[in-house]
Every structure is written in C-alpha cells, then in structure tokens.
Amino acid sequence: MAQYLQDFPEEFVERYSRLIPDFADFLKVTGTASRKTIRVNTLKATKQEVVDWLGDLGPEALPWWDLAFGIRDVEGIGKRLGHFLGLFYIQDAASMIPPLVLDPKPEETVLDLAAAPGSKTTQISAMMQNTGLLIANDSSSRRVRGLVGNVDRAGCLNVAVCRMDGNRIGRLLENSCDRVLVDAPCTCEGTIRKSHQVLNRWSVSAIQRFSRLQNGLIVSGFRALRPGGLMVYSTCTIAPEENEGVVTYLLSKFPNAFVLPIELPGFVMRPALDTWKGESFPEPVRHCRRILPQDNDTEGFFLALIRKGDAEAG
C-alpha cells in the first residue's frame, strides 16, 4: 500500500481510508488505467456491426448493458474509421450508468443540465431513438464547442444545445421536463485512474466550493422536472459533501423530492453513506449508490435517482 500512498495528499488518505473499507484495493487500482470500453451508437450502427468493426480488439459484451463492450486497449482507437463514422463512442463504463438509470424514452422532453462534452447527451439521444427533445446545456463556451462536435458526429437530431448557467435554467423550464440529468461539476476524485493531476487540484476547500455549486444545480434541475418526473444526480467524485450532502440539501428544500432505489443487475454498486463527519443523512439517502473503481474496473461515480411528487400529496 505504501508505494501508492505517496501520491495522495495526507488529508485525502485520512478522509477516504475511513470511508472505503477496502481502501488498499482502491489505492492499488488507482495506479492502473480502467478498462477501455465503448458504447454502440445505435443511431448509426447495430451491435453486430460494431463488433465486426472492432473484431481485432476482442470486444467483450459487458453483463449489465448489451450496448457496452470492453475492448483491448490500443493506441489510436479514436483514429479508426469506425470511430470517424460515429459507429461507437469511447466512454468509461461508469459514465454510461447515469443515463441507464435515468432511462429516457422516445418522444420525451429531457434536460441534461451540465452536458459538455456530451458523452451522456449522445447516449441519451440514442436511447430516445433520436426523437423528442433533449436540451443539452453547459455554461462553458469552450466545452460547448466540444459538445456540438459530438452531437454532430453522433448524428443527434433531437438535441437543442444551450449555453447558460445551469442555476438559471430550472426556472425557465419549470415543471416541463419528463427527465433531468444533473451530471454535476465536481472534484473528480473518481477519475484518478485517468489522470493523477486531479490530486494536484484537490483540497477540502475545493470540495466545499463544488458542494455549494451542486446544491444550486440540483435544485435547478429539480425545478425543471414535471410532477411525476425523474431526475438523476451524478458525480464522478467520492466526497460525501458533493454527493449524499447535496441530495440531503435537496430533500431539506423540497418535501416532494423522493429518493428511489437504483438497480442495475450485473454491475456492482455500494449503498450510500448514512453518516459523515458527525452528520447523519436522512434514511432515503441510503438508496443512492456509490460506484468504486475496484468493483467493476471503472472510474468512481455517485448516483441518486429522484422522483418529483405533487407539491401537496407527494
């Protein structure tokens, strides 16, 4: 364990060795890249076509979704002809989970509140079979350019790209969306496997700063939901202040917000925390799920599935 420990800020180790029971396994896995995975873009290709195009990379079906495949990691997969044609999208397996839990349907109105560069937008668009309205918003001009490029390449005809502060969009779309994804900006602790640079930017004050931003965004996303609609709140970080804490904040503001259980057979997820640093989270927050890198050979993620009840009845 010592060989990995030196990369991590002391405070990081102090926090997460308490939170993650198999912390040694966590550290070990963060020293390796996660398994390379792709998603079939059903707007352009069938599963079989993609398997044929990637034959030499030994595509292996993953047990939890028939459109997700593990492949051998080679240089330059993004330079392949099949990738240029938009037949598949290179995406970490954990990042495919929030749209799967959201489960958008054709013809619906869906908001992706923090969408750039569009991994989940393009996945949601395909799940909606290129119909209905998917509002893909992000506040960063630079990142929106990447989002537009991915929407083009994936062939998404059901996407409206917006560029505004996600805090504002909820009031503008009040009670109008069937589903909302808030894939929030975060400290990205779960992506350490991709780049250890996140550790250079890591600090407890950054966690606190993001958590305030996330409180605003989850509320905005919830406002945009119609009564009966579903929202997924996700982050690629471990900090409870950015996860269970944010869901707790939403529940404290809206008595008509209900946390629902999450299941995805074949994919290992852990229950959310019930306490952190002396704060107890409300019982329904336990329904949220944590994805740890060592469990499925992915990045780390957090997920909450929330239903909006009627204001009075719930």
Added chain:
Amino acid sequence: MLKQVKELSERFGIDPGVFKRLGFMLRQETVFIADRKVMEFDQVKPIRRGIRFCRVFPHSVKPTTWAMQILGKHATRNCIDVTKEQAVELINGKQLKLNAAAENGFVIIRCSGHVVGVGHYKSPILKSQIPKYRPVE
C-alpha cells in the same frame, strides 16, 4: 419542406417520408435539421438545434458530412462506394480517380454499408468534402 432540402432529397433519391417528423431552419446560409419538437422549443434560446444539414451557396447547395452520415443511408442515387483504404484517403483529404455511376456534383461516399461523408465528383475525380478531422488510420 425548404427548397434546398427538396433539391438534395431529389438529387440523392431520398424518400420525402424520411423527413416527415423533422423540421428545418435556415440561418446564415446554413440549413439545420432536427426533430420538430427541437425546432418548436422556445422556453430557452438554444445556440444550436439538431445538426447542420447543408450550406447554401449562390449556385449550389452542399450537404454536410454529418447530416449525410445519419440521413444518407436512405439515398438511392448519386452515391459512390469505396473501399476502407479509399475511405481513409478521402477523410485525410486526398482525392481519388475513379469511374462511378454518379452525376457530376455533390455525392454521398459510402463504405461497407455506412456513409463516410460528402464528396464532389467531376468524372473521373472524386474530391473529399469531409471536414478536417484528426487523421484516420
């Protein structure tokens, strides 16, 4: 249907039924195409609706590679089939010399049943109109 869309659907023999549930918008010499619900959406002002369908020039209408990759599969004429090696050359900006059963003008380039993008054919030269992308190998 916008006249530019009609022109391209005729050139490529695309059944107009394909566009039934889609809406179009002409902005600054570019036609955008999207689901009607996207076109009608007005609660927030999007910076982009759907994808670019074509560019309108004074004497021609040029379809985009990204739109043809998704709608070009319905094309029945003015398509040129190439090998994977040729497709890679075209994406990387090269031109090909070949005899194809296509009229001069914009064509849809296909490879292994998938649309690669748009080209311009002036017999016997096929020039790529595919946007610059990272090199494909």
